[in-house]
Amino acid sequence: MKKIVCSLLLSFWAVVSMAQLQNNQSKFEPVFDFRATPTRSASGMPGEAYWQNRADYVLNVELDTEKHQIKGAFKITYTNNSPDNLPFLWLQLDQNKFKADSRGTLVQSIEGSRNRSDATEGYIIENLKAAGKPVKFVVDDSRMQIRLDAPLKSKGGKIDIEGSYSFTIPEYGADRTGRIKMEKGWIYNIAQWFPRMCVYDDIKGWNVEPYLGSGEFYLEYGNIEYKVTAPASVVVLGSGALQNPAECWTAEQLKRWEQARNSDKTVDIIAENEVGTPASRPAGKSKITWHYKIENTRDAAFGASEAFIVDAARINLPSGKKILAISGYTKESVDRNAKGGGWERSTEYTKAAIEHYSKMWYEFPYPTAVNIAGNIGGMEYPGLSFCSYRSKGAGLWGVTDHEFGHNWFPMIVGNNERLYPWMDEGFNTFINIYSTREFNNGEFNERDFDNLRQFAMIFTNPRREAISTYPDVVQDRNLGITAYYKPGIGLYLLREYILGPERFDFAFRSYIKTWAFKHPQPFDFFNFMNNAAGEELAWFWKAWFYGNGTIDFEITHVAPFRDDFKNGAVVVIKNNGDVMPLVLEVTEEDGKKTRMNLPVEIWQKTNIKSIRTPTTKKVIKAEIDPDKKLPDIAGDNDVWTPEIGAKRKSDEENKQKQVNEEKRRQEEREKMIDELLNKAQQPAEEETGKKKKRKK
Numbered sequence: 265m266k267k268i269v270c271s272l273l274l275s276f277w278a279v280v281s282m283a284q285l286q287n288n289q290s291k292f293e294p295v296f297d298f299r300a301t302p303t304r305s306a307s308g309m310p311g312e313a314y315w316q317n318r319a320d321y322v323l324n325v326e327l328d329t330e331k332h333q334i335k336g337a338f339k340i341t342y343t344n345n346s347p348d349n350l351p352f353l354w355l356q357l358d359q360n361k362f363k364a365d366s367r368g369t370l371v372q373s374i375e376g377s378r379n380r381s382d383a384t385e386g387y388i389i390e391n392l393k394a395a396g397k398p399v400k401f402v403v404d405d406s407r408m409q410i411r412l413d414a415p416l417k418s419k420g421g422k423i424d425i426e427g428s429y430s431f432t433i434p435e436y437g438a439d440r441t442g443r444i445k446m447e448k449g450w451i452y453n454i455a456q457w458f459p460r461m462c463v464y465d466d467i468k469g470w471n472v473e474p475y476l477g478s479g480e481f482y483l484e485y486g487n488i489e490y491k492v493t494a495p496a497s498v499v500v501l502g503s504g505a506l507q508n509p510a511e512c513w514t515a516e517q518l519k520r521w522e523q524a525r526n527s528d529k530t531v532d533i534i535a536e537n538e539v540g541t542p543a544s545r546p547a548g549k550s551k552i553t554w555h556y557k558i559e560n561t562r563d564a565a566f567g568a569s570e571a572f573i574v575d576a577a578r579i580n581l582p583s584g585k586k587i588l589a590i591s592g593y594t595k596e597s598v599d600r601n602a603k604g605g606g607w608e609r610s611t612e613y614t615k616a617a618i619e620h621y622s623k624m625w626y627e628f629p630y631p632t633a634v635n636i637a638g639n640i641g642g643m644e645y646p647g648l649s650f651c652s653y654r655s656k657g658a659g660l661w662g663v664t665d666h667e668f669g670h671n672w673f674p675m676i677v678g679n680n681e682r683l684y685p686w687m688d689e690g691f692n693t694f695i696n697i698y699s700t701r702e703f704n705n706g707e708f709n710e711r712d713f714d715n716l717r718q719f720a721m722i723f724t725n726p727r728r729e730a731i732s733t734y735p736d737v738v739q740d741r742n743l744g745i746t747a748y749y750k751p752g753i754g755l756y757l758l759r760e761y762i763l764g765p766e767r768f769d770f771a772f773r774s775y776i777k778t779w780a781f782k783h784p785q786p787f788d789f790f791n792f793m794n795n796a797a798g799e800e801l802a803w804f805w806k807a808w809f810y811g812n813g814t815i816d817f818e819i820t821h822v823a824p825f826r827d828d829f830k831n832g833a834v835v836v837i838k839n840n841g842d843v844m845p846l847v848l849e850v851t852e853e854d855g856k857k858t859r860m861n862l863p864v865e866i867w868q869k870t871n872i873k874s875i876r877t878p879t880t881k882k883v884i885k886a887e888i889d890p891d892k893k894l895p896d897i898a899g900d901n902d903v904w905t906p907e908i909g910a911k912r913k914s915d916e917e918n919k920q921k922q923v924n925e926e927k928r929r930q931e932e933r934e935k936m937i938d939e940l941l942n943k944a945q946q947p948a949e950e951e952t953g954k955k956k957k958r959k960k
């Protein structure tokens with residue numbers, strides 16, 4: 265026993281390790297000081313007393329294509345499941361963001377931001393009633409408070425809020441709503457188009473963060489039933505199921521819809537050459553009311569145009585259920601000659617995306633998936649996406665796949681997008697990797713996510729910000745990294761490198777199922793994954809999601825263990841950044857390769873770790889992360905060979921020589937200065953000496 269201790273103490277490697285006296289507990293401690301509550305369990309599941317309020321909407325509006333206005337009536341049935349009586353309610357008036365003096369207008373960058381907008385008058389709201397009686401309300405920017413005569417009772421109290429309203433549709437509405445004139449007519453992309461309840465939750469009560477532009481939405485679930493009356497020439501395609509198809513389509517078109525329901529190939533409902541022809545719309549009507557309904561949803565949107573080409577195909581869901589993929593676009597978006605084609609493939613993409621995500625993660629819950637072209641780059645709503653009419657080929661696949669991927673985050677799993685966009689944009693970016701790999705045998709799989717070193721610039725940019733930065737706070741240029749790429753790559757690392765697909769998929773699917781149609785917080789996600797995967801991942805959440813560090817490992821030395829490679833080799837690895845588990849590969853002189861999986865715990869005590877390899881011959885190469893899966897910012901020091909080792913040694917010696925030389929020169933300089941000072945002092949001392957003498 266004693267002998268072992270002595271030899272360990274004397275070992276060079278032990279000395280190297282002991283040179284580092286600090287431990288790394290802070291890197292392994294949880295991000296949040298989380299305590300379970302009755303509403304949120306420590307395991308990341310909703311607690312036994314979890315509650316959520318509910319908002320059901322009935323909307324009846326007219327789309328005025330002369331004035332570009334929406335005008336009509338709304339009725340909200342709000343259910344208060346919270347344990348609190350509510351004396352007032354808060355609603356979101358998103359259209360007020362477009363007013364010239366709104367907070368959103370004033371905070372957006374004056375140029376360059378995709379979330380800018382044209383100025384409108386915002387919402388005009390009249391005849392507001394609560395429980396059937398006129399009620400006092402206050403509008404402040406993009407929020408409205410309704411002051412109730414009597415508090416809305418806790419645990420199931422219901423109230424109807426109703427009123428009439430109108431607004432002018434901005435041409436460009438923060439890249440989430442808008443309208444654009446095409447050759448054969450306007451396309452309308454209508455969203456944030458009715459007063460919506462703010463979420464009242466167990467975290468902060470009313471979530472009243474204003475709509476500034478960058479931060480998206482946080483919404484309650486419920487059913488939305490809506491009627492849109494438009495000129496008969498206009499086709500309205502919306503979230504959910506059309507309740508009155510016989511009034512909206514011709515007999516021929518109804519036949520085609522039936523065909524589409526039974527076809528995996530895209531079927532034309534209104535073909536390009538039929539757009540604008542009298543036969544393409546039901547005869548004898550000046551206006552048509554389109555009646556839609558979508559259930560268990562946090563929102564609804566619709567597209568409308570008299571210039572729409574419409575096509576559709578069947579979507580096959582894992583349960584055996586069949587639903588419809590539908591596209592509405594204009595002739596400007598058809599491009600059969602482009603590489604990958606134009607919007608004539610939109611329905612094919614929509615179908616593929618919904619089928620992939622349903623199979624992989626959770627079954628799509630809505631009756632239709634509608635892709636609408638317009639002047640919005642890409643924006644998601646439940647069962648409906650707006651994508652740029654200019655997109656084609658890989659770009660159109662990418663944006664369609666991404667926007668429909670949002671049906672899983674945040675439409676099914678309803679996180680607070682305004683504060684935590686990484687829980688929807690980031691998770692969606694992650695699931696997009698696999699659908700793009702799968703689609704048509706990788707037709708558009710242009711980016712190799714297995715080579716994460718291509719993203720090193722994300723981690724070395726001196727102006728980078730952490731994932732946890734709020735979207736209305738983060739620099740415009742960094743939002744793509746903080747909300748999309750870094751969290752997306754984070755989950756990719758977690759699945760492919762840290763946990764493996766078996767453990768990750770179980771945990772992530774369980775997270776989606778557990779929080780479907782609910783409101784998880786970031787700590788719920790972290791706690792859930794730790795529990796379901798069976799791994800305390802605090803070190804990862806902390807560094808990757810709440811930190812701004814980098815990954816940089818290096819091999820500093822390789823030597824025989826106890827002076828003989830027969831005993832194995834010692835590989836010394838230094839960690840210059842965040843902690844990670846590592847794969848170490850050593851090659852012996854006969855070419856034999858051995859891989860070791862080094863757990864993240866090797867970094868708990870130290871930043872310099874000596875590993876003894878199970879080898880018996882001379883090691884001629886050692887490499888960490890041989891598959892280059894880690895976004896290590898300095899890949900050149902991950903490999904060791906005797907030549908590299910010798911060069912590093914001589915580099916180090918040269919560096920040491922330089923240091924010594926500089927030290928010697930400095931000492932010389934100091935010596936000279938001392939001498940000069942001494943000389944300068946001597947006469948002074950002599951002088952003082954004389955004076956002293958004289959005085960004496």
Ligand SMILES: [Zn+2]
Nearest residue numbers: 666670689692
């Ligand atoms: Zn997105």
